[in-house]
Amino acid sequence: MEDVTELTAGADHLRLVLAVGEIGVWDLDVTTGKAWRSLRHDQIFGYDKQLPSWSYKDFLSHVVEEDRARVDEAYGTALAEKRNWSFDCRILRADGKLRWIAAHGRHVVDPQNGHERIIGHVIDITESKEAEERLRLVTSELNHRTRNMLSVLQGMVRMSARRASSVADLERSLLGRMEALSRSHALTVQLSESALRIWDVINSAVSPFAPEPDRFSVSGATDATLAPKIAESLSLALYELTTNAIKYGALSTGEGRVSVNVSRLAPGRAQVVWRETGGPRVSPPAQRGFGSTLLRSILRAEEGEVRIDFAETGVVCVIELPVGHDVAESERATHGEGQLDGRRVMVVEDEFLIAISLEMALGEQGALVEGPYTRLDEAQKAVSSRPDAAVLDVRLGSESSLPLARDLAGLGVPLLFVTGNVDGEELKQEFPEAQVLSKPVSEDRVVAELKRLIERRPVAR
Numbered sequence: 479m480e481d482v483t484e485l486t487a488g489a490d491h492l493r494l495v496l497a498v499g500e501i502g503v504w505d506l507d508v509t510t511g512k513a514w515r516s517l518r519h520d521q522i523f524g525y526d527k528q529l530p531s532w533s534y535k536d537f538l539s540h541v542v543e544e545d546r547a548r549v550d551e552a553y554g555t556a557l558a559e560k561r562n563w564s565f566d567c568r569i570l571r572a573d574g575k576l577r578w579i580a581a582h583g584r585h586v587v588d589p590q591n592g593h594e595r596i597i598g599h600v601i602d603i604t605e606s607k608e609a610e611e612r613l614r615l616v617t618s619e620l621n622h623r624t625r626n627m628l629s630v631l632q633g634m635v636r637m638s639a640r641r642a643s644s645v646a647d648l649e650r651s652l653l654g655r656m657e658a659l660s661r662s663h664a665l666t667v668q669l670s671e672s673a674l675r676i677w678d679v680i681n682s683a684v685s686p687f688a689p690e691p692d693r694f695s696v697s698g699a700t701d702a703t704l705a706p707k708i709a710e711s712l713s714l715a716l717y718e719l720t721t722n723a724i725k726y727g728a729l730s731t732g733e734g735r736v737s738v739n740v741s742r743l744a745p746g747r748a749q750v751v752w753r754e755t756g757g758p759r760v761s762p763p764a765q766r767g768f769g770s771t772l773l774r775s776i777l778r779a780e781e782g783e784v785r786i787d788f789a790e791t792g793v794v795c796v797i798e799l800p801v802g803h804d805v806a807e808s809e810r811a812t813h814g815e816g817q818l819d820g821r822r823v824m825v826v827e828d829e830f831l832i833a834i835s836l837e838m839a840l841g842e843q844g845a846l847v848e849g850p851y852t853r854l855d856e857a858q859k860a861v862s863s864r865p866d867a868a869v870l871d872v873r874l875g876s877e878s879s880l881p882l883a884r885d886l887a888g889l890g891v892p893l894l895f896v897t898g899n900v901d902g903e904e905l906k907q908e909f910p911e912a913q914v915l916s917k918p919v920s921e922d923r924v925v926a927e928l929k930r931l932i933e934r935r936p937v938a939r
Contacts, residue, residue, distance in 0.1 A: 501599050506534060508557060508594040522579060522602050524571025542568040544876050560585050563596055566603060576828050576852050576875055578607040604830055676700045676740050679709045683716035698740035702748050703802035719752050719795055728757030728792055748801040754792035762788040819844030821932060824860060824868040826879050828852040836869060839921035854882060861885045867932050872897040883909060892931035896924060
């Protein structure tokens with residue numbers, strides 16, 4: 479009696495472990511191809527209720543085409559060598575959702591009928607795979623930034639060495655530039671892209687010199703936001719301008735003044751004007767300074783431009799560069815103004831967690847979400863409904879959403895691309911009216927940009 483009780487308790491404990499771990503179990507008869515499964519197994523494949531039957535072919539039909547040959551080959555090897563079968567792969571569930579699974583099976587022989595069997599378990603590992611992908615992207619970005627940082631440091635050493643008159647002079651100039659780079663880097667890490675204001679960059683670059691308030695003024699559209707790389711370039715340039723003003727220019731005397739004015743030129747463009755007055759007479763230098771050299775070389779790729787005028791009355795530096803929206807403007811667009819009430823927004827995204835987050839964020843703004851679609855063919859069927867706007871991930875597994883984007887653009891539907899592995903400039907060339915955001919990006923930023931797209935290009939009812 480005690481043995482029966484212990485056996486029952488052990489079975490109950492096993493069921494509890496399987497339930498808590500959301501583990502599906504299965505027993506495949508290799509000879510017949512038929513399999514017994516638990517309910518959780520079928521739920522992992524997108525079925526609310528357990529199917530009346532299941533076979534190896536049924537399983538293989540759910541595996542995405544790109545992974546199917548690999549999984550089938552591993553299965554054949556396990557049978558031929560009579561060993562365990564372990565794999566992970568992507569599956570397309572019965573409800574159309576793309577998920578990742580991991581499975582492990584043990585090869586046994588049924589003593590009653592001599593049939594080979596593989597008994598194992600399966601779990602959904604989508605969240606861990608998405609975490610791995612995010613880590614991969616972060617690591618890739620870190621490597622990219624590190625390489626760029628080393629290149630900048632090499633340039634600093636070369637340029638400082640050419641202009642230094644002594645070892646002490648080299649030390650002072652090099653340490654000063656490295657401190658400026660460190661401050662600008664810390665700024666880009668601490669602040670998100672949507673909150674990286676021109677004002678923050680100016681303050682970070684100039685504050686270590688503690689200029690007197692009545693001799694240094696900042697005005698204009700300083701709430702305009704900057705991408706981290708642009709902010710880093712601007713910070714270094716402002717540091718160089720400030721250093722030169724203190725050593726040779728307007729701030730080297732008791733009467734000189736510096737003004738920095740920021741103005742909007744056009745959507746997505748701004749102009750920063752550094753102007754020195756009241757200082758000593760200025761004459762053009764024999765060679766270009768490090769700050770302007772670095773700024774020109776970096777901003778050229780980012781569609782920026784710098785012009786320096788060594789006028790006798792004082793240096794004037796005009797920096798034209800790409801900017802985002804004002805912080806206050808972004809907050810208004812996200813919270814309260816320009817609601818998405820009643821707007822039909824198509825969402826195409828194959829990452830489950832991102833899709834759900836977008837759906838919730840848009841729903842909170844009153845939008846009617848169509849999707850989220852994880853497959854291109856499903857989304858293309860919905861094009862005829864002509865949504866008011868669309869949020870598209872470019873890569874859908876092995877597919878591209880660009881054919882869908884072309885269909886939507888042909889109908890005049892505003893497009894917002896949210897992507898992690900596609901060149902935004904290439905997208906803008908084909909879809910000049912679209913907006914492109916790089917992953918990772920906050921849902922608030924997506925909502926704000928979507929509202930601007932709709933307001934800028936209203937859809938006819």
